[in-house]
Amino acid sequence: MEGCKSPPDKPSADSAAVDAGGKAPVRATFQRVEAQTVAKSVELTGTLAADETSEVATPAAGSVVAVHVDVGSRVKKGEVLITLDRRDPALRLAQSSATVEQAVSRLGLQPGKPFDPTQVPDVRAAKESMDLAVADADRAKALFESRSVPQAFWDQARTRAEQSRAQYDAAMAGAKHAWATLLGAQAAAGLASKSLADANVRAPFDGAVAEKRIAPGEYAIVGRVVVVLVRDNPLRLRVDVPESEIGNIEVGRDVEVLVAAFPDRVFRGKVKRIGASLRAQSRSLPIEAEIPNDDGKLKPGLFARARITIAGATKQAFFVPRSAVGDTGASAKVYVRQGGHVAERLVQLGRVEGDRIEIAGALSAADEVAVTAVADLVDGAEITP
Secondary structure: OHHHOOOOOOOOHHHHHHHHHOOOOEEOOEEEOEEEEEEEEEEEEEEEEEEEEEEEEOOOOEEEEEEOOOOOOEEOOOOEEEEEOOHHHHHHHHHHHHHHHHHHHHHOOOOOOOOOHHHOHHHHHHHHHHHHHHHHHHHHHHHHHOOOOOHHHHHHHHHHHHHHHHHHHHHHHHHHHHHHHHHHHHHHHHHHHHHHHHOEEEOOOOEEEEEEOOOOOOEEOOOOEEEEEEEEEEEEEEEEEEHHHHHHOOOOOEEEEEEOOOOOOOEEEEEEEEOOOOEOOOOEEEEEEEEOOOOOOOOOOOEEEEEEEEEEEEEEEEEEEHHHOEEOOOOEEEEEEEOOEEEEEEEEEEEEEOOEEEEEEOOOOOOEEEOOOHHHOOOOOEEEO
16 A cells, blocks of 8 residues: 555745745835935924913802813814802892992982982982071071070071081081992992802813813802813924034924824924023023914924924935835844845934935935835845846
C-alpha cells in the first residue's frame, strides 16, 4: 500500500514567497516628496479655553419652579435659565404700589410736575384759614387800640391767629412727611419689582451650558450658583512662547491650530493678547490667540498644536499627500521606497494645504513615499511594482 502513495504537492511560487518573507509582498503606489518654500513659523502647544466663563448665581432667594436648560444647551443673552417662585415678590410689589397710590392721592400730585408742599390741598386750606385769622387779628388789634373793643376781643382774635399759624405749620410738616413716605414706597416698589424680575435667572451672554447645579423643588439662597455658562465662540488659545521666540510674536499674527479630534482640519485665528511678563520658572511668555468657532466643533479644554507665521522669513518644507501619512498612535509615519522594500520614517506634521500635508523628518526631495496601502505596510516590508 505504501508504494501506491502519491508524492506531496510542490508549493506554488506565491506561497514560497510568503513563507520566505513571512508576509506577502504589498502592492502600493508611490509619489515623490514635494519640496516647497514656505513662510517660517513658530510651533507651540497649548489649550483651548472659553472666551468667558460665568458661574450664574441667583440674585434673589426662592424655590426653584422650573429649570429651562441642561448640560450642552445653547442659549442667547437674556434667555431664562431658571425660574424661581414669583408669588412673594409679586405680593410685595402690589403692597408697595398701593402705598404709592395712596401717597400720590393725598399729596394731589400732578403727572410731570415737581413736588411743591404749598400746593398740597391740606396745606392750601390751612394757609387760607391762617391768612383769614391773621387778618381778623390785625383788625381786632386796630379796634382795640382805638378803644372800640374790649381787651378780650383782641385776645381771642390773636389766639385764633396763632392757632391757625400752628395748624398751617403742621399741615406743611404733614405734607413733607407724606412726600418722604411716597419716596420710601416708590423705593420699596422698585425693590419688589426687581425681586420679581430676579425670579427669572437669565443668561449674561450667548453661550453653552457647561454645568447645571440645581433642580426643580430646591430652595436657592441669594448668590447660589445654579448654572455654569461658557462663551465658546470665539475660543481663546493659551500658549507659552519660549524666551528665544518672543521677538517673532506680535498681536495680529496669523495662527493655525490643529487638534487631535479633527486631524484633517486646520482652524485659523489671530494673536490677540501678549502677556506682560515671562513666567519665572519656565522662562516663557504667555500669549492668547482668538480662534473663531462658529460651528461649535471646538470645545474648551482641548489640547492644541499652534503654528504662528513669522512675517518675512521662509524655509524649505516637504509636502506629501495626506494619504501617505500613517499613525503609530504616538506619532505620524511615512514609508519610503528603498529598492524592493520600504523603510518606515517617523515624521512631524505641519501645515495642511488642501489634500497635502507638511512633514518634517529624515527625508529628502528625492524620496518616494507610499500613498496607497499604507495601513498594510511595516518597516522592511517587500513591495511589488
